[in-house]
Amino acid sequence: MGAKPRQGAAAPxxxxxxxxxxxxxxxRGHAILQMNMYKRVVLKLSGEALAxxxxxxxxxxxxxxxxGEVAEVHQMGVEVAIVVGGGNxxxxxxEQAREMDRVSADNMGMLAxxxxxxxxxxxxxxxxxxxxxxxxxxxxxxxxxxxxxxAIRHLEKGRVVIxxxxxxxxxxxxxxxxxxxxxxxxxxxLLKATKVEGIYDADPVITQDAVxxxxxxxxxxxxxxxxxxxxxxxxxxxxxxxxxxxxNLNQPGNIRRVISGEKVGxxxxx
Numbered sequence: 001m002g003a004k005p006r007q008g009a010a011a012p013x014x015x016x017x018x019x020x021x022x023x024x025x026x027x028r029g030h031a032i033l034q035m036n037m038y039k040r041v042v043l044k045l046s047g048e049a050l051a052x053x054x055x056x057x058x059x060x061x062x063x064x065x066x067x068g069e070v071a072e073v074h075q076m077g078v079e080v081a082i083v084v085g086g087g088n089x090x091x092x093x094x095e096q097a098r099e100m101d102r103v104s105a106d107n108m109g110m111l112a113x114x115x116x117x118x119x120x121x122x123x124x125x126x127x128x129x130x131x132x133x134x135x136x137x138x139x140x141x142x143x144x145x146x147x148x149x150x151a152i153r154h155l156e157k158g159r160v161v162i163x164x165x166x167x168x169x170x171x172x173x174x175x176x177x178x179x180x181x182x183x184x185x186x187x188x189x190l191l192k193a194t195k196v197e198g199i200y201d202a203d204p205v206i207t208q209d210a211v212x213x214x215x216x217x218x219x220x221x222x223x224x225x226x227x228x229x230x231x232x233x234x235x236x237x238x239x240x241x242x243x244x245x246x247x248n249l250n251q252p253g254n255i256r257r258v259i260s261g262e263k264v265g266x267x268x269x270x
Contacts, residue, residue: 036261040079040155042182043070044175044192047088047116049249056088058119067123069255070160074129078259079155081185082162083178084120086112092170106170110137113174117164118142130159136168136177148184155185175229179236190242191258192229193249198266199228215267228268237270244268 049066052059074080089112090096090105097105117133124131132154133143143164144150154161166177175192182190200210201224218238221228228234228246237244247258247265257264 037076038078038188038259038261040081040185040187041259042081042083042178042185042187042190043255044178044190045082045084045116045120045249046193047085047091047112049193049195050084050116050119051088054088058088058116063119063123064126065252066249067120067127067129069253070124071127071129073256073259074158074160076256076259079158080160081151081155081181081187082117082120082160083174083181084113084116084162084164085174086110086114086116088112089115103170110165110168113166114139114143114164117162120162124160130157131162132159133162133164136163136165151181152185173230173233175233176236179229179233179242182242183236183240187242190237190244191255192244192246193255194246195248195250197248197251198246199226199268201226213266214263215269217269221268237268239270241270243270 045066048055050058050063052062070080070082086109087094090108091112092102092105092107092109097108100108114133114135114137117135121131121133134146134151134154135143136146138145146163146165146168151161151163163177163181166172166174167180178190178192181187196204197212199213199216199221200207201213202210204210204212216226218234220226221234222231222238236242245258245265245267247254249255254264
């Protein structure tokens, strides 16, 4: 990751005329935002992160740990939106869906993300954080439908917004959904939480001498064939100049460190 924004300077990807570059105090009773902090972020969580070591379902201890970190940055005055995957229940491209029609399998995967979103909402509300789940697939009995302007208004009012059901369309991953929602709500940065320290030239779990990239461009990710996220999501971020930070969610306090501008993970720029 490159140097954090200097006092009074823009965060990566923001021009001088972008109103998001100024980190003034919110009017919601939160702490004063520092000038080097991101004001509005989209946090991408995998379903596997909620399962922890279980591999399936939601680990109650782990989800409350994650909720605690989100609540911490929320109290700092940061507007937080979350996109969550559903791989801890069902993944449309996994082995379990091999004999299924792809559209049906993807629809099941999108419903799995709604389960996770409701679990995160419950954990956040237990910490007195006002939260809304917005689904790309309408299910009015359990959550709100996704409406862009309403989502932005929730954030402005100091609520955490959880985007569920991906894009609402088959063949698109939740990584693509995270990229799309980040651009729609004009987030300062996309934060992709993983189980490794950042982006490497090889899988660090398998290759001991894998080299970490402190900073890399989307074009280099595509050229090197790095499995950071699917190519649709990468291209979407690249074409719209959306900065992204890949970081290790398993290190306590990393969400706060990343948002505060500390040198954590790998920074991806256009």
